[in-house]
Amino acid sequence: MKFSFEAKIYKVGINPCVKVPFRITKKMIAVKGYIHIKGKIKNHYFQQTLVPVKNEEYRLYVNGPMLKGSETKSGDTVKFIIEQNTTPPSVNSYPMPKELKMKLEAATLLFAFEKLGTSRKKEILKYLNNLKTEEALKRNIDKVFRELKMLSK
Numbered sequence: 001m002k003f004s005f006e007a008k009i010y011k012v013g014i015n016p017c018v019k020v021p022f023r024i025t026k027k028m029i030a031v032k033g034y035i036h037i038k039g040k041i042k043n044h045y046f047q048q049t050l051v052p053v054k055n056e057e058y059r060l061y062v063n064g065p066m067l068k069g070s071e072t073k074s075g076d077t078v079k080f081i082i083e084q085n086t087t088p089p090s091v092n093s094y095p096m097p098k099e100l101k102m103k104l105e106a107a108t109l110l111f112a113f114e115k116l117g118t119s120r121k122k123e124i125l126k127y128l129n130n131l132k133t134e135e136a137l138k139r140n141i142d143k144v145f146r147e148l149k150m151l152s153k
Contacts, residue, residue, distance in 0.1 A: 001027065001083060008077045009062055016067060016074045019057040020050055020082070028084045039082035044069030047085060065130060094125035100141045104148065112152040113144075 007018035028035045028050075035050040035058060046066050050058040060080070062072075072078050104110040113121065124144060131137045 002081055003027075003083065004079060004081045006077055006079050007060075009067075009072060009074050011074050012059070016062045017059045018062060018078075018080070020060050020080075022057050024082070025050060025058045036085040037082045038085040039080055041066055041078055041080055042070040042072065063130070064132065094122060094129045096125060097128050097137060097141065099137065100128065100144060103141060103145055107145070107149070109145070109148045109152060112148040 003024040005021050005024060007020070009016050009018055011017070025035060028037075030052070033052045036047075037050055037060075038045070038047045040046070041062070044066060046069070048060060048063070048066070050060055053059050060082075067073060070078065101110070104113055116124075128137060128140060128144075131140060
């Protein structure tokens with residue numbers, strides 16, 4: 001079931017977000033408190049997770065790709081269309097950057113990455129796939145590499 005609402009994008013710290021009306025979230029099923037959704041902001045499609053906030057409505061964080069894709073910014077009032085996502089993203093939803101794979105294979109550390117827990121691998125790959133510049137990707141691949149190298153000792 002799809003739901004639509006308008007909300008003003010505001011910041012919590014440095015993170016842009018919106019409050020999702022209770023009339024919508026009460027019709028959805030939370031898993032460990034979180035609600036996986038898919039939706040559209042203007043004409044930009046996204047997958048995201050609604051985050052519970054104590055004594056308030058659920059919060060939808062509007063990340064960089066969502067802002068860029070919808071050409072919106074903090075302070076804008078925007079229409080959202082969301083629905084429960086019964087198949088949240090898996091590790092396979094986020095491809096391993098070829099630079100990371102090549103670096104891990106060259107150092108025979110690919111096995112160390114594969115030994116990480118599913119949620120940890122997904123977190124790393126999601127993060128790397130959402131970086132905006134090649135420089136940021138290279139810097140963060142180096143961090144992952146160093147961590148895996150230390151773990152494999």
